[in-house]
Amino acid sequence: MSRDTAGILVDHADARRAAEAVLDWPGADDVEVTVTSSRTGLTRFARSEIIQNTVRNEVRAYVRVVKGQQVATTVTTQLDSEHMERAAESALQAALQSRPDDDWPGLPNPDVVGIAEGCWRYDDATAAAAPQARSEQVIRLLAAAEADNVAGVFETSAHSFSVLSSAGMNCADAHTRCVTTCLVDTGDATGWGDDSSHRIDHVDAEGTARRALDKAKRGAGATDAPPGRYQVVLEPSAVATMLEYLSYCGMGAKQFGDGESFLVGQIGKQLAAPSVTLADDVWHEGSVGIGFDFEGVPKKRVSVIDRGIATGPVTDWRTSRKLNLELTGHYSGSTEFGPYAAHLVLEPGRESLDQLIAGVDNGLLVTRFHYVNVLDRPTTLLTGMTRDGTFRIRDGEVAGPVHNFRFAHSVIDALRSTSGVGRDLVAFAPDYGSFGCTVAPALRVEDFNFASTTSH
Amino acid sequence: MRQVLTTAIDAAADAGASYVDVRVVEGLSETLSTRGANVEGLDRSESLGYGVRVLRNGAWGYAASPRLDLEEVARIARVAVEVAEASSAAQTRPVELVDEPVHSGAWATPMERDPFSVSLEEKLGLLLESSESLERVRGVRVGRGTMDLHRQRIWFLTSEGTDLDQTIVNVGAGIEATAVDDEDVQQRSYPGSFRGHFEAGGYDIIERMDLAGHAEQTGEEAHALLQAPECPAGTTTLVLDGHQVMLQVHESVGHPTELDRVLGMEAAFAGTSFVGIPDLGSLRYGSEHVTIQSDATSPGGLGTYGYDDEGVEAQRVDLVREGILVGFQSSRETAARVGAARSNGTMRAEGWENFPLIRMPNINLLPGSGSLHDLIADVDEGVFMSTNKSWSIDDKRKNFQFGCEIGWEIKHGKLTRLVKNPRYTGITPVFWGSCDAVAGPEEWRMHGTPNCGKGQPGQTMRVGHGTAPARFRNVSVGVSQ
Numbered sequence: 001m002s003r004d005t006a007g008i009l010v011d012h013a014d015a016r017r018a019a020e021a022v023l024d025w026p027g028a029d030d031v032e033v034t035v036t037s038s039r040t041g042l043t044r045f046a047r048s049e050i051i052q053n054t055v056r057n058e059v060r061a062y063v064r065v066v067k068g069q070q071v072a073t074t075v076t077t078q079l080d081s082e083h084m085e086r087a088a089e090s091a092l093q094a095a096l097q098s099r100p101d102d103d104w105p106g107l108p109n110p111d112v113v114g115i116a117e118g119c120w121r122y123d124d125a126t127a128a129a130a131p132q133a134r135s136e137q138v139i140r141l142l143a144a145a146e147a148d149n150v151a152g153v154f155e156t157s158a159h160s161f162s163v164l165s166s167a168g169m170n171c172a173d174a175h176t177r178c179v180t181t182c183l184v185d186t187g188d189a190t191g192w193g194d195d196s197s198h199r200i201d202h203v204d205a206e207g208t209a210r211r212a213l214d215k216a217k218r219g220a221g222a223t224d225a226p227p228g229r230y231q232v233v234l235e236p237s238a239v240a241t242m243l244e245y246l247s248y249c250g251m252g253a254k255q256f257g258d259g260e261s262f263l264v265g266q267i268g269k270q271l272a273a274p275s276v277t278l279a280d281d282v283w284h285e286g287s288v289g290i291g292f293d294f295e296g297v298p299k300k301r302v303s304v305i306d307r308g309i310a311t312g313p314v315t316d317w318r319t320s321r322k323l324n325l326e327l328t329g330h331y332s333g334s335t336e337f338g339p340y341a342a343h344l345v346l347e348p349g350r351e352s353l354d355q356l357i358a359g360v361d362n363g364l365l366v367t368r369f370h371y372v373n374v375l376d377r378p379t380t381l382l383t384g385m386t387r388d389g390t391f392r393i394r395d396g397e398v399a400g401p402v403h404n405f406r407f408a409h410s411v412i413d414a415l416r417s418t419s420g421v422g423r424d425l426v427a428f429a430p431d432y433g434s435f436g437c438t439v440a441p442a443l444r445v446e447d448f449n450f451a452s453t454t455s456h
Numbered sequence: 457m458r459q460v461l462t463t464a465i466d467a468a469a470d471a472g473a474s475y476v477d478v479r480v481v482e483g484l485s486e487t488l489s490t491r492g493a494n495v496e497g498l499d500r501s502e503s504l505g506y507g508v509r510v511l512r513n514g515a516w517g518y519a520a521s522p523r524l525d526l527e528e529v530a531r532i533a534r535v536a537v538e539v540a541e542a543s544s545a546a547q548t549r550p551v552e553l554v555d556e557p558v559h560s561g562a563w564a565t566p567m568e569r570d571p572f573s574v575s576l577e578e579k580l581g582l583l584l585e586s587s588e589s590l591e592r593v594r595g596v597r598v599g600r601g602t603m604d605l606h607r608q609r610i611w612f613l614t615s616e617g618t619d620l621d622q623t624i625v626n627v628g629a630g631i632e633a634t635a636v637d638d639e640d641v642q643q644r645s646y647p648g649s650f651r652g653h654f655e656a657g658g659y660d661i662i663e664r665m666d667l668a669g670h671a672e673q674t675g676e677e678a679h680a681l682l683q684a685p686e687c688p689a690g691t692t693t694l695v696l697d698g699h700q701v702m703l704q705v706h707e708s709v710g711h712p713t714e715l716d717r718v719l720g721m722e723a724a725f726a727g728t729s730f731v732g733i734p735d736l737g738s739l740r741y742g743s744e745h746v747t748i749q750s751d752a753t754s755p756g757g758l759g760t761y762g763y764d765d766e767g768v769e770a771q772r773v774d775l776v777r778e779g780i781l782v783g784f785q786s787s788r789e790t791a792a793r794v795g796a797a798r799s800n801g802t803m804r805a806e807g808w809e810n811f812p813l814i815r816m817p818n819i820n821l822l823p824g825s826g827s828l829h830d831l832i833a834d835v836d837e838g839v840f841m842s843t844n845k846s847w848s849i850d851d852k853r854k855n856f857q858f859g860c861e862i863g864w865e866i867k868h869g870k871l872t873r874l875v876k877n878p879r880y881t882g883i884t885p886v887f888w889g890s891c892d893a894v895a896g897p898e899e900w901r902m903h904g905t906p907n908c909g910k911g912q913p914g915q916t917m918r919v920g921h922g923t924a925p926a927r928f929r930n931v932s933v934g935v936s937q
Binding site: 040041042043044045046047048049050051052053054055056057058059071072073074075076077078083086087090091093094095097098099101102103130131132134135136138139142149151152153155181182183185258259260334335336370371372373374375376377378383384385387404406408431451452453454455456 | 489491493494495496497498499500501502503504505515516517518519520521522523532535536538539540541542543544545546547548549575576577580584597598634636640641719720721722723724725727809810811846847848849850851852854855857859877879881883912913914
């Protein structure tokens with residue numbers, strides 16, 4: 001349940017000590033305490049110099065109190081008994097003023113839902129990385145980028161997660177993460193590179209810079225291309241963004257039950273090309289996360305699309321009981337939002353990026369997307385921009401850079417017209433917070449709508 | 457808190473910092489949500505911690521912790537200095553700060569009724585009445601009510617002597633109906649989307665919204681949207697309600713005029729700006745009807761405060777005056793970099809955990825004249841769109857696309873057919889250049905967006921926008937696949 005985690009801010013023993021102060025809180029029928037901690041060092045650079053540099057220690061205890069069918073949660077950043085007791089009493093008083101929740105299933109019991117194991121993607125060297133070590137990585141990255149307008153981050157972090165409850169839940173996990181990003185702006189064009197892992201020694205800052213520089217050099221002299229429908233090769237970053245929004249469009253059982261999910265009416269049907277298999281799988285070797293959900297329920301690999309066939313949403317304790325679906329361990333921490341798929345893995349295919357490009361007669365190569373948003377959730381219609389490397393493909397070869405496009409296209413339609421899946425998987429850390437990871441290959445899509453263009 | 461503040465200042469100075477500021481932040485929030493007759497979420501959050509920001513060798517360092525014992529406070533202050541030393545290894549020119557007078561005192565959000573003194577029973581009762589009413593409307597599958605209450609007390613001390621104590625209170629609430637049939641899902645919300653309407657102040661703001669009184673109409677509009685035709689595509693006259701003008705101002709004026717973006721400091725994440733320093737005073741950003749201010753003193757704004765998070769006094773400055781770019785939002789560092797005499801006080805941080813950034817306070821489009829009715833009456837053919845639903849803009853803040861919840865075609869000066877999925881797209885200076893009317897003060901209202909994201913680590917900020925309905929000519933609408 002607990003392992004050596006040098007450099008962690010709050011270990012499971014600390015979490016248990018904090019929880020034990022309130023697990024038998026007078027007046028409550030049940031109490032659950034979820035303790036999270038993070039120690040994050042983030043060095044941020046722009047214009048080829050460090051501009052911000054932070055070390056943050058964060059602790060949260062989520063105290064959920066149950067009285068009959070009435071439930072409320074209070075969060076505190078202080079783990080001493082005085083604050084924990086105040087949080088428990090605050091939650092109890094709030095629960096007493098609430099209405100009974102007819103769908104409340106009770107706290108999950110490990111005898112019923114299973115005993116959670118942690119993923120323990122934890123690397124001591126990453127957790128221990130000092131500000132000087134991050135600066136040295138940035139200096140090497142800037143040297144490799146060979147430009148005077150380079151921006152990005154080098155980040156190391158260590159996270160712990162414990163769930164304890166009066167229903168017998170008692171589980172812990174911890175992980176580390178190292179992320180670097182690099183934007184090279186040559187004045188004529190920008191290029192992008194990124195890398196992430198749970199191990200600092202697996203993150204190649206200089207290689208990331210060289211990829212960004214290469215993109216920027218190849219992006220020089222971009223020309224206009226008309227908006228319209230194109231064959232497109234989406235590099236892994238663009239695919240990951242698309243998949244993350246697909247999750248938001250309804251991979252959770254609550255949205256499914258409410259009729260708001262793209263999966264409604266599609267289970268068992270051919271939703272995507274047969275080459276597309278998409279799962280939520282925190283256990284995948286490329287992923288980084290915790291092995292259970294915010295209630296301590298063991299997290300299972302869930303196939304959402306299996307060889308193109310829609311196979312089902314992810315669930316939590318509440319929705320699995322209400323909708324009579326298999327329990328998969330994906331509680332997001334919010335009953336309002338429901339279960340969430342945050343560790344997506346798109347299974348790889350057999351083609352290299354060059355082979356994917358070779359299959360395009362007249363199309364585009366997209367490095368990544370920017371500021372994507374949902375236009376229509378049930379149809380998974382998104383809009384957003386391309387940035388940092390958009391190229392024309394003609395007769396199977398990259399034919400030169402073009403200005404950025406705004407796209408307006410459905411993710412499901414893109415997966416339906418997928419004609420090639422890349423063999424190389426890339427893991428992406430989330431832009432916000434520590435929770436989640438997407439592992440994606442490149443894709444070749446036969447029909448993709450670019451609605452307008454811009455002047456850079 | 458006094459000991460925490462002084463311990464951090466002393467420890468950082470002893471470790472070699474040339475400048476230190478410390479923020480201790482105590483946050484309290486309540487998040488309530490109901491669905492039909494059920495309470496779906498009832499969460500309270502208390503947060504207490506501090507952040508120490510230092511300059512050493514002309515470079516920034518920042519460290520933050522929730523542990524308030526003085527030994528830990530001193531250690532965290534020394535970590536901040538260590539971080540700054542590491543920063544200085546990759547710094548091409550030292551950070552300089554423009555002068556700011558030393559300030560001392562307290563400031564608090566004015567309010568009539570403290571939202572945290574109102575019983576949960578009363579708050580839940582208000583939401584439940586509304587969400588139950590929504591679900592009684594034919595065709596509405598899900599009726600939701602939400603309420604968000606925030607209070608933040610900030611103690612702030614600098615090595616220059618500024619010594620402040622501020623309490624900021626924000627409230628928000630709303631209702632949302634989701635209508636579903638075999639073909640479509642449509643949502644309609646009141647008074648605004650994404651958890652409602654937000655302002656700075658007390659519970660009386662929520663009481664005045666009359667959520668339950670608007671439930672029936674909100675539900676009926678959601679249901680009607682299921683059967684409505686798609687908004688036709690074409691180039692036409694567009695009238696926006698104040699809520700959508702809020703997002704338009706936010707994305708296409710607020711962000712591009714943040715000086716850190718202009719200087720490239722946000723390039724890798726949120727992007728830069730199509731605006732450059734040489735454009736100041738000459739760039740035509742919009743028509744003569746467009747005057748936009750950054751105003752941290754606006755009553756009721758989510759970005760209203762006494763002092764920003766580096767102790768600069770709240771100010772009101774013009775960003776765009778009668779269509780011409782005349783100002784940027786700045787910090788002490790960025791003001792120095794462009795040769796300005798003073799920061800205009802827009803640095804804010806989310807909680808104690810984060811390094812302050814330039815964040816919009818209240819970016820307000822000043823009112824013109826006339827009513828929304830007047831704006832529509834002067835349109836022969838066009839579309840009126842209400843309530844933001846989606847947004848996207850490129851990394852230089854030029855090419856944008858917005859979607860609204862609901863629209864009506866305008867024929868011969870009158871609203872006619874209801875249309876669904878209304879969207880429009882444009883290029884920022886062209887779009888603002890096409891603005892030929894902004895409604896008057898009687899239609900002007902302070903809006904708020906509580907979820908503006910920026911920075912790395914990502915920070916979410918509450919931002920205000922005073923806006924009125926506005927009219928734009930020759931806009932591309934109805935864009936989709």
